[in-house]
Amino acid sequence: MQAYNHYIGGEWVKPTGNGYIDSKNPFDGQPWVQIARGTAEDADAAVDAAHAAFRNPAWAGLTPTQRGKLLARLADLIERDAQHLAELETRDNGKLFAEMHAQTRYIPEWFRYFGGLADKIQGAVIPLDKKGYFNFTRREPLGVIVAITPWNSPLLLLTWKLAPLLAAGNTVVIKPSEHTSVSTLELARLFDEAGFPPGVVNVVTGFGAEVGQRLVTHPKVSKIAFTGSDANGKLIYQTAAASLKKVSLELGGKSPNIVFEDADFDQAINGVLSGIFAASGQTCIAGSRLLVQRSIYKRFLERLVERATTARLGNPMQPDTQVGPVTTEVQLAKVLDYIEIGKAEGAVPLCGGKRARGNGIDDGWFVEPTIFAEVDNSMRIAQEEIFGPVLSAIPFDTQDDAIRIANDSIYGLGAGVWTQNIKRAFALSEAIESGMVWVNTYRAVSFMSPFGGYKQSGIGRESGIEAIDEYLQTKSVWIAAGATVDNPFIIR
Numbered sequence: 001m002q003a004y005n006h007y008i009g010g011e012w013v014k015p016t017g018n019g020y021i022d023s024k025n026p027f028d029g030q031p032w033v034q035i036a037r038g039t040a041e042d043a044d045a046a047v048d049a050a051h052a053a054f055r056n057p058a059w060a061g062l063t064p065t066q067r068g069k070l071l072a073r074l075a076d077l078i079e080r081d082a083q084h085l086a087e088l089e090t091r092d093n094g095k096l097f098a099e100m101h102a103q104t105r106y107i108p109e110w111f112r113y114f115g116g117l118a119d120k121i122q123g124a125v126i127p128l129d130k131k132g133y134f135n136f137t138r139r140e141p142l143g144v145i146v147a148i149t150p151w152n153s154p155l156l157l158l159t160w161k162l163a164p165l166l167a168a169g170n171t172v173v174i175k176p177s178e179h180t181s182v183s184t185l186e187l188a189r190l191f192d193e194a195g196f197p198p199g200v201v202n203v204v205t206g207f208g209a210e211v212g213q214r215l216v217t218h219p220k221v222s223k224i225a226f227t228g229s230d231a232n233g234k235l236i237y238q239t240a241a242a243s244l245k246k247v248s249l250e251l252g253g254k255s256p257n258i259v260f261e262d263a264d265f266d267q268a269i270n271g272v273l274s275g276i277f278a279a280s281g282q283t284c285i286a287g288s289r290l291l292v293q294r295s296i297y298k299r300f301l302e303r304l305v306e307r308a309t310t311a312r313l314g315n316p317m318q319p320d321t322q323v324g325p326v327t328t329e330v331q332l333a334k335v336l337d338y339i340e341i342g343k344a345e346g347a348v349p350l351c352g353g354k355r356a357r358g359n360g361i362d363d364g365w366f367v368e369p370t371i372f373a374e375v376d377n378s379m380r381i382a383q384e385e386i387f388g389p390v391l392s393a394i395p396f397d398t399q400d401d402a403i404r405i406a407n408d409s410i411y412g413l414g415a416g417v418w419t420q421n422i423k424r425a426f427a428l429s430e431a432i433e434s435g436m437v438w439v440n441t442y443r444a445v446s447f448m449s450p451f452g453g454y455k456q457s458g459i460g461r462e463s464g465i466e467a468i469d470e471y472l473q474t475k476s477v478w479i480a481a482g483a484t485v486d487n488p489f490i491i492r
Helices: 040-055 064-080 082-093 097-107 107-121 152-168 184-193 209-219 228-243 264-281 294-308 329-343 399-407 420-433
Strands: 003-004 005-006 011-012 020-025 030-036 133-141 143-147 170-177 202-205 222-226 248-251 256-259 290-295 348-350 370-373 389-395 416-418 472-480
Touching: 005 040, 020 082, 040 143, 040 170, 040 202, 040 209, 064 082, 064 107, 064 152, 064 184, 064 389, 082 152, 082 184, 097 107, 097 152, 107 152, 143 152, 143 209, 152 170, 152 184, 152 222, 152 290, 170 209, 184 202, 209 222, 209 228, 209 248, 222 228, 228 248, 228 348, 256 264, 256 399, 264 389, 264 416, 290 294, 290 399, 294 389, 329 389, 389 399, 399 420, 416 420, 416 472, 420 472
Parallel strands: 003 030, 143 170, 143 222, 170 202, 222 248, 256 290, 256 416, 290 389, 370 389
Antiparallel strands: 005 011, 005 202, 020 030, 133 472, 348 370
8 A cells, every 4th residue: 555654844854753653545445545644743744844944945935926826836736637636536535436536626716816815915004093103014924834634525625724824925834634544645745846945835634632632732833724513613712712823613413404385395395405415415515404394295206206216326436426425434323323323212214224235335424315203493403513424303483483493503604495485595694694695506615705603603704805814814004104112101
């Protein structure tokens, strides 16, 4: 098997402990590559390299326009290698090649967008209430950023951090999931080819307790940008608070997908299927709570179950596969446990409900697409993030009823609304406590539009113009232009 080392200071560096971790293919459960098992010493080396690069004129001395050109060059290289990167991601995380390829082909647009924004970062001249002073603001980078990324969409979710933080002039240490590090390591090669100075981008792989913990506590790190579970996000938030590091957290969700009786039936069916069974339900924005108006509840579920039971499970590299495996063996066990919890709570599985077997997938980590009926929103399967192909169907009567159920959650990342009533669409988009609301669609994202959550779904925003503010700090500059110091013992 190929063994990958850390990428530190522009070099491929063996782990100080000489340890490696097997990365397994979720389709057959077999190891296919190895990644370096990092240590605290490796983390220190990566931060030191990033810190030196941040102060090096080779990076710090670039004009914003020059930084933008580097990002544009990187975008071209990613576009060239999009298929290769997608193939690696599919082998590493088991998601459909069709979806991974769509992501890797779209990723370059983030680097082009923020590359174009790099020289549009502006301060302001402040019209003061005091005579004899000139006051202006500067927008400056934070320093060394640690980007900790998950296993479900490694490159896309990394890009949402990388593009704005580099455009702003920061440097970075990336700690990818130990389950899906390969595509990130292959991406690192392209930074050399694009002409980035050594140390601007670094990748250290390994386990959170051995590498991530040190990165989060390192005194030279200015900010942690994390995507992952809310439990790990809270731990990072608490740890970073000890040294007052800035954080941005993109965490979990239990997103409601709300279908009203006037919805376009076929489109709503497709949207609900996409919301929960695409990516095997392994997305933070999964529409895992289906709220259906009671007048169409039974009929809608019958059609939905009919479609779900025909979904083709199989090799994620094959174009006719519709549902792939879950990414890790641990996640497989977690999803199956939640299915048993749902049954014990009194929910009724209308389809699925167990590990998928047959048709060449026995060795893979597959779960049957599962739909529960007779779910109450207080049940654990309706309140806790499962992160798998498990849908909880909940009936509602009125618009107010739908809003109440939708908002009855600690999460607030995404929500879907299916209706032909424009007045209702606007009302729901305002009333739902969620960072994103999709009306008559689901899972739409863009480099131009902010992504992030309310409540325990996170802190900060990724994508859109707002994202670059997450990686900048403001300095106020005062220049005396005629003012005199009359009394040195009072504030000016």
